[in-house]
Structure formats: structure tokens, C-alpha cells
Amino acid sequence: MSSYLIGVGNTWAGDDGIGPAVVDAFQQQYAAFCTTASNNTLGKLICRNHAQPSLELIDLIAAASQVIFVDAVVSDAPAGTIHQHCWHPGLLTQRTVSRASSHGFGLYEILTLTNKLHDPMPSVWLMGVEAKAMEPGSGLSPSVAAAIPTLIEQIYQLTLTFVQAKKELP
Amino acid sequence: MTTQAVTQKTIKVDYMARVEGEGALDIVTEDGKITHLQLRIFEPPRFFEAFLRGREFREAPDITARICGICPVAYQMSSVHALETALGVNVGTKIPAIRDLRRLFYCGEWIESHALHVYMLHAPDFLGYESAISMAAEPTLKPAVERGLRMKKIGNHLLKIIGGREVHPINPCVGGFYQAPKASELQALRDDLLWGLEASLETIAWTATLPFPDFTQDYEYVALRHPDEYPMNEGRVISSQGLDIPMAAYEEYFTEEHVAHSNALHARRIDGGSYQVGPLARLNLNLDRLPPATEKALAATNITFPNHNPFVSIVARAVETALAFEEALRIIDGYQQPAQSRLPLDIQAGTGCHLTEAPRGLLYHHYQIDDAGLIEEARIWAPTSQNLKRMEDDLWAFVPNVLELPDDETTLRCEQLVRSYDPCISCATHFLTLNLTQH
Numbered sequence: 001m002s003s004y005l006i007g008v009g010n011t012w013a014g015d016d017g018i019g020p021a022v023v024d025a026f027q028q029q030y031a032a033f034c035t036t037a038s039n040n041t042l043g044k045l046i047c048r049n050h051a052q053p054s055l056e057l058i059d060l061i062a063a064a065s066q067v068i069f070v071d072a073v074v075s076d077a078p079a080g081t082i083h084q085h086c087w088h089p090g091l092l093t094q095r096t097v098s099r100a101s102s103h104g105f106g107l108y109e110i111l112t113l114t115n116k117l118h119d120p121m122p123s124v125w126l127m128g129v130e131a132k133a134m135e136p137g138s139g140l141s142p143s144v145a146a147a148i149p150t151l152i153e154q155i156y157q158l159t160l161t162f163v164q165a166k167k168e169l170p
Numbered sequence: 171m172t173t174q175a176v177t178q179k180t181i182k183v184d185y186m187a188r189v190e191g192e193g194a195l196d197i198v199t200e201d202g203k204i205t206h207l208q209l210r211i212f213e214p215p216r217f218f219e220a221f222l223r224g225r226e227f228r229e230a231p232d233i234t235a236r237i238c239g240i241c242p243v244a245y246q247m248s249s250v251h252a253l254e255t256a257l258g259v260n261v262g263t264k265i266p267a268i269r270d271l272r273r274l275f276y277c278g279e280w281i282e283s284h285a286l287h288v289y290m291l292h293a294p295d296f297l298g299y300e301s302a303i304s305m306a307a308e309p310t311l312k313p314a315v316e317r318g319l320r321m322k323k324i325g326n327h328l329l330k331i332i333g334g335r336e337v338h339p340i341n342p343c344v345g346g347f348y349q350a351p352k353a354s355e356l357q358a359l360r361d362d363l364l365w366g367l368e369a370s371l372e373t374i375a376w377t378a379t380l381p382f383p384d385f386t387q388d389y390e391y392v393a394l395r396h397p398d399e400y401p402m403n404e405g406r407v408i409s410s411q412g413l414d415i416p417m418a419a420y421e422e423y424f425t426e427e428h429v430a431h432s433n434a435l436h437a438r439r440i441d442g443g444s445y446q447v448g449p450l451a452r453l454n455l456n457l458d459r460l461p462p463a464t465e466k467a468l469a470a471t472n473i474t475f476p477n478h479n480p481f482v483s484i485v486a487r488a489v490e491t492a493l494a495f496e497e498a499l500r501i502i503d504g505y506q507q508p509a510q511s512r513l514p515l516d517i518q519a520g521t522g523c524h525l526t527e528a529p530r531g532l533l534y535h536h537y538q539i540d541d542a543g544l545i546e547e548a549r550i551w552a553p554t555s556q557n558l559k560r561m562e563d564d565l566w567a568f569v570p571n572v573l574e575l576p577d578d579e580t581t582l583r584c585e586q587l588v589r590s591y592d593p594c595i596s597c598a599t600h601f602l603t604l605n606l607t608q609h
Contacts, residue, residue, distance in 0.1 A: 055319060055322060056323065113306055113315075117316060117319075
């Protein structure tokens, strides 16, 4: 059973790139915890980035012991606000735009479908940062980028929780 | 003097699920007759042809692959063949293993694209479910969803082995492939492909039992036709109305034109109207090119082909999925890694065009390059663009049949008809809105 940290977002769409930015920064700060390999992962947090969720994540989630997703969030909160939730059915709602695309599936679709196909689900955490602008182009808004250090610390604390609960990480 | 009351009814669906495209469908009826029907495509133009001008010809497969995340292989295969024509080389003749590898590559794309559409996008319409997610919650249908997902995964894996990655592969190039896979890498897929073949044969039987709306049209089907095999990368362009032309003559018989309500061009016959490309057209025109197991599975159903019901396209996709698995096994069993994975190319000025069979139908590429190898002109006709006018024609004929149904059922049937074409509107868009107004 493996533990994953997965950044979701398009690094060429402004603040949508916050997920990959956080995962990259986490790997730099806690290199000893992290790996990008898919084998020999005992005691490691497997780190990945996805421009958008894909169906391949279903098997990955089903085979994992825990997964942390980091993604951009759009709600009424101020830009840079950090969100942290343990996923459960009903936490996310179906977004009309994402459900409309036949080429891409949103986290709602991926997690809900995984839950329908695989029981029990592993521990899945959703970490997010409220986005300000997701226009074409690279780079994060200052208020969004400023959330990265705090979010990394929260992910580290969450990882320690996994360690204590599962005794998988060093 | 009497006054007749007019009943006005409006049906509006903000987002139509399970199609790819940014547009809207507007229908207005009066006294049961359609007075206005437009499939409006407002997805902004993406200017890929303009991006290509001035670029070195070797960049075309990688740039055009970005047009679509589901069918990048189609864009790569149409571009490399068209550019090889412009350069005056025939790679498949000189390195037969590359020809086989390109066909195997296409098998992977058909598998992943068709499995997605059959199980995740179109089947819910026939079974009365809102989505594949709700299908998966039904114990009797959960195995079908799992089967579709596993088939798609195998197709994606095949793309990764040959193309370097599942989406927007990086290994194909003008002249062949940057690197040819080892025979052992492909042989390692054999067990999965054998499972996939059995699963896809079951899929043919499964789709054939779905309830199809009673609707047929007098279509002109257009597809490639090859002397020996079911078409993917090669062949002549034929139609159900007797057309039989080389690819180089395509623009003499077909044209694309702008219509005011659509940012995606509408294709039509130069001397006529709409036509249909895609799995139903391919199968109707190539029934005698099916490999044995696929042919036997289709014959065991109660669906007859040629078939002129667009909703039956889900069966055609299932047939082509099985064909792709069967072909993949055949190619892998005979494959040996070539000593040379690509031909060296002598750059020269030239013009070339080529069509290949994308999952959604014919994909046309035309290039003109100068003596430095820079692209001077590029034209790309996507399958959905070629089917758009046909979709509108279908809706004109179909809507009167379903106007008496409850509003949500009318809407669903219109959506289902559009989804029969598996449209990828501009090959990268987001949603289709349906506004149906009845007076």
C-alpha cells in the first residue's frame, strides 16, 4: 500500500498551477520523504502532478493507503485561503462545466467513480488554495503563492499523521 | 373571427453532458414544425493552421497532436503521412515494420477512444442513467463500467509503449518513429490484449441489445477503403454514392465553408450536401474487411449492416474496438524491432495531403513546404467539422418524431442523437447548451 501526494492543475493557467507548485515545493523541502518512483516506495510519499485528473487515477487511488490531492479552489473565500478536507461522498458537488467534458474528468467524477467501484476507499485528503486568476500564462498571483509555505507545513503534519497511523513512512 | 391560443414551451439545458464542444443547440417549433434549428458553435477559433505556418515541418506532428487529448495519434498520423507525401517518400514501403507500428499505434487510440465513448459517454443514454457514475452504482452494470475502464486503460498503455506517453505522444515523427519498441515490450501486452479482445467481443453483444430509437436516414457515408484491410492509415476515399477517389483529389469533391452561427467550419460535398464520417460510415463501407473473431461476433447479433440508424453507431464502435484488439494481437505476433526506426529525409519543396481514420472519422491534413522545410500552408479538416452539417440535417429530421414526448425526454433524445457522432467540437471545447422553444 502506497501513499501519494498529487498536484492537480495546469501550470500554464495562472493560479490553476498551485497544485503542482505545492507538490514541487514539498519535494524540495522534504526530499527525504518523497519519491517520484512507482516501485521501491516503502517509507516514501510518492509525488506526482497531473494537468487534470484522469481515469488512471481510479486504479491508483484504489490501490493506495492514502492520497493527498492539492488543487486550486474557486469559492467565495479570499484569494490565498487554504482549504483542507477529508473526502467523503457528498463533499464535492458535480461541476456543470467539468461534467460536460468528455475529454476530462474532474476530481468529483474520479473520486465518486472510485468510491462506486472500490470499497473501502483509502483515506483521501483534499488540500486547496483559493485561486484569484486562472487566465492563460504561467505564474501564480502573489496572494496565492504566499499560501505555499503554510500549505506545505499542513501537508507535512498530515503526512506525520499517516506515519503514526500506518507506520509506513520513516 | 376566432383566435387560436398559442402554447409556448421552452426547454433549456445549461450544459449538455458527455460531448466535447462549446456550443449550443437552438430549436424553435410552431405547430409541431421546426422553424429554426442551429447547432451553434461558439468555441473560439484555435488558429492551429496559422501556428504551423513558418514552422519546420518536423514540428507538425507534435503541434497538431495538441489539438486533441483523445485522438492525438490521428493528428500525428495524418500529418506524418501528408508531409512524407510532400517530401516524396513512402516510409511503409521501405520499412514495413514502421507501417505495422503505425497501424498498431492507431489500434491503441481506437481502443481507448471507443471504450470511453461506448461505456462512459453513450451507454448511459440507452440505459436511462445520468452518467457512468450512476451506472457504476448499479450492481448489474458495475461490471460493464469496470470492463470499459480496463479496456481504455489497455489502449492507453499501448499508446504509451509506442508513443512514449498516453496523451500527446512524443515518439512519432516524419519518417517513422524516433525509437521503435522492442518486440518483448509489445509481447508483454499480449495477455492484456487477449483479455481485451474477449471483453470487446462481449461488448459487441452487449451494445447490440440496447434499445435503439427508430430513426434512419439516407446518408452518404464517406470513409477510406483499402484493398486488404480495414482502413486506418491508408486507402482510397470512397462513398456510399459511388465516389472512389485518391486522397489527393479530396478537395476537388469536398469543401469546408463558414456559416454564420458556427466558429467550426461545415464540410459538404462540393456538388451536394452533408455526408457522414466515423465508425458507422467506416463499417458500412468496409464490412468485408473485418477480421474473423470480430466478424463472427457481429454476425451473432441481431443487428444488420449496412445500418442507417445513427444510434447504432455505438455497435459500430464496439465492433471497431474488437477489431483493434484483434489487429493489435496480429501485428504484435509478427513484429520484429526494425534495425532502422525512421527514414532519413531529403528536404525539398513540395505539397502533400493525407487522410487517416480518426476514431470520429476522416481527418484531412494538407501541407505545402518550401525548400528549407518550412511550412508555407496548412489545412486541417477535423472529423467533427465534417459531421456538423450532417448532425444538423439529422436533427431537422429527428426532432418532429420526439416533440410529443415530455420536455426532458425530447431534450435527452436530441442529446443522444448528437452524442451518436461522439462530437469533439473543434477538438478541444467544453459544453453544448440546448435551448428548445416550442410555440
